[in-house]
Amino acid sequence: MKKDKNYYNHSLIEPKWQKSWEEKKLFSPDLKNAKNPYYNLMMFPYPSAEGLHVGNMYTFTGADVYARFNRMQGKDVFEPIGLDGFGIHSENYALKVGRHPREQAEISEKNFYRQLRAIGNSFDWTRTLETYDPNYYKWTQWLFVQLFKAGLAYRKKAEVNWCPSCKTVLSDEQVIVDKCERCSSTVEKRELEQWFFRITAYAERLLNNLEKLDWTEKIKIAQKNWIGRSQGCLINFQVVDLDCQIKVFTTRPDTLFGSTFLVLSPEHPICQKIDQKDVKDYVRKAHNISDNDRITEGKEKTGVFSGLYAINPVNSEKIPIWIADYVLMGYGTGAIMAVPAHDQRDYEFAKKYNLPIRQVIAPVSSSKYQVLSKKEEILNAKYVIHNTDIVEAYAGDGKILNSGEWSGWEVPKDMDMVIDWIEKKGFGKREVTFHLRDWLISRQRYWGPPIPMIYCKACHDAGRSWFTENKAALGEREVSSSKYQVLSKKEEILNTKYIIHNTEMNGWYPVLDENLPVLLPDVEDWKPRSASSARSGLANKTEGPLSSHPEFYETKCPKCGVTARRETDVSDTFLDSAWYFLRYTSVDTESVAFDRETVKKWLPVNMYIGGAEHAVLHLLYSRFITMVLNDLKFVDFDEPFTKLFAHGLIIKDGAKMSKSRGNVVIPDGYIKKYGADTLRMYLMFIGPFNQGGDFSDSGIEGMNRFLKKVWRLLSEAQISNLKFQISNQIPNDEFAKLDTKMHRTIKDITEDIQNFKYNTSIARLMEYYNVLFDFYTKYKIPASPAGRLDTKYCKTLVLLLAPFAPHMTEELWQRLKIKDLGLKNEEKNHQSAITNHKSIHVEAWPTFDEKYLVEDTVTIVIQVNGKKRSEFIVNSSQLKDEEKLKSQAQEIIKKYIEGKTIKKTIYVQGKILNFVV
């Protein structure tokens, strides 16, 4: 490449400013005293070892443009960065390359921070954090203890998702259909005793708060669906000849008369008690197949008759109880009342097993549903109808029939009428059910914060637990959380998700605060172990690598002082990231997790930018943890992120970048060749920031060309002190045009950046450049670019460009401030000079004036019947003179309207003149 004097040497200039900004702490706000705090946060990355790819760079740059824009608006912007380097994803990579996770973390950290510096973001480099740093995870463990003491962390034996490849349990949110979120292995079901966080206690609040959040709508919808609130009715069915009731949950209590059998999930407690071979076989078989197989086996329903009957409380009918795996234990009560006429699944089941079908809803006459309504005999049937011609269930509205005193009612929208009736009779009650389940927090892995809990067998045998000694504290908690209540023994059996403080908690004590952190020991055998090799201290078949290290787990009971055993599982990596935004404000404090005053000043986060893939993972967990901290009076807000913007995804060849696909694009090569500014702008130009796009390097040359053009226009080709002379040769209206264009550009770009429409912002910059270029080319003055730069037109260009191309604009800005520097220095020195002048990135963002937005002349389009036929230019002052414009226009388009009558004329001021003929 030929290097003339005007050559923009990005490889010299970019590192120069990156170093300068960091050294001067230009982007490190004074957290205690900032007047105008603005917390601009991008979801922190987990440092994959290939390094930062352009997908990461895309999202970070997008967030950075926003931060820089706001900083120039006069806000004290805090844009921290850190690494989410604990957890399965990092450990799996370490496994792959055969390196110890700690060693790999060091390598990744170095590489990632190097890359993050090279992209030129305005990060606060004085306040970084890494989740695997003991100074950080000490407080992650502290947080766990807080949840435990609040009764929100508990152990229970439950059917959990087990990834055979990662050799650990997973939370519901980490199972995608039936595959592990990390390695895509099919997950298995295992009955294990595990630590859970009681996020379900916050289900209602997590749902209701959504309304007040200024978040991307689709994320709110995803959370809403995941929480999955449904309102309905709990109904008790007495089991015939047994002192036992079965509770079912239904959202359609109005169809109760049509319930002709009950169905239990194979995991339902009652099923375990039935001593009947076919039942036992079925239950065992159902247990052994994965959820996905249940679904994919053609959806053919299977089941078995339990031999038991129940009484339908509304009409005292004796109805059979069946067991079928289409009923899930994890939702509702694990038992349903089947209404085959009005539920498709029940219908299919009834058809297959020849069970009675009774219609109790008559479809409204306007309904598309024909099959039921045309059958007179069905409508008139009194009671049980076997195998009628009904071909599918009808789930819509209509009139209730065959239902005793309900017959003739319209199907009520909110079911209040029906539920009130049921409650009065006393065999059921109003109930709300959620899809959300408790957060399974333990992981049988190495690379995470050890769960800071201690199990003491002596205390266990004596029936002691932390709770037995702290009942009072806990009681308070129970009152403050509406949904959280201790159920009776009986309810526990039927409703396993609410098992609280039962014997499983006996013997458990949290590690004392002064003993935190529980350090993750440096062990050689850190790899996940197969179940068979696990040494069993507890009843668990499946434990993490730390369970082979007595020097780690052997400890003293905080209560009675005898030898006790530490928990050897580590916590889920999503716990690490559920509170990091708090820690950023207090990375240096050693006495608390976060400084309350600073947090109060800076949080909630003003703008959180991140990927939509975290809709039900990180974002839900962070909200939950914040609510807990709010309840425990550690923070005074209960939502962590006021605004959330979901950016798009950069894909490559139509697919998400991933190492398995081999389509990961690393930015380093592009940065080396074109510079970070070019790549930043290219990425931002691909499309709207919330849409992402396909990465191809075809357009990158063009963007580099644009930046070089700007540089050429404004850099000092010949060093000169010539001032810009306003020459008489230049007509005044040329300046008026420039002014209009400049103010228009400021307005458009300001609005576009606020809406994350970076692509059109850049387009406007290019247009503006083109106008300036034409102007300076046409008039060939001033003689020197240095003089050009010192005009408001060019300063504005540089300022507007600054958030996108921070390095080049800084260089230009500093040259402007030291115009004479070049006279004394060689070009080389010039490019490496750092000045003490105010950085462009803290200069004021240009403002526009409405009065300049009005143009002198306007083009009016002439249409005939809505079709464009011509146009003409009118002086703005004449726009109001409608009659004159009309006659002018008619003259112009004479040939189109000759011989026709004008029926109507529509004039849109300054835009369109439409003749209807």
Place this chain on the structure above:
RNA sequence: GCGGAUGUGGUGAAAUGGUAUACACGAUAGGUUUAGGACCUAUUGCCGUAAGGCGUGGAGGUUCAAGUCCUCUCAUCCGCACCA
């Protein structure tokens, strides 16, 4: 099945109900250059010599005027999924 999104030139993509394709990429021609690159100029939705016509996945509708609003429909992508 439910929910969300997206369909516009050769490509990435613009368009408060008001000139469809801004801004780029690519392509073609010319200039400049020892050559290549870079740079500059012009052209570039489709059909047509032209006049003109046709064009925003498809079919209707509302309107003086529809990419935009309404109804139906097709395709692709992404969530969730036997949720009672």
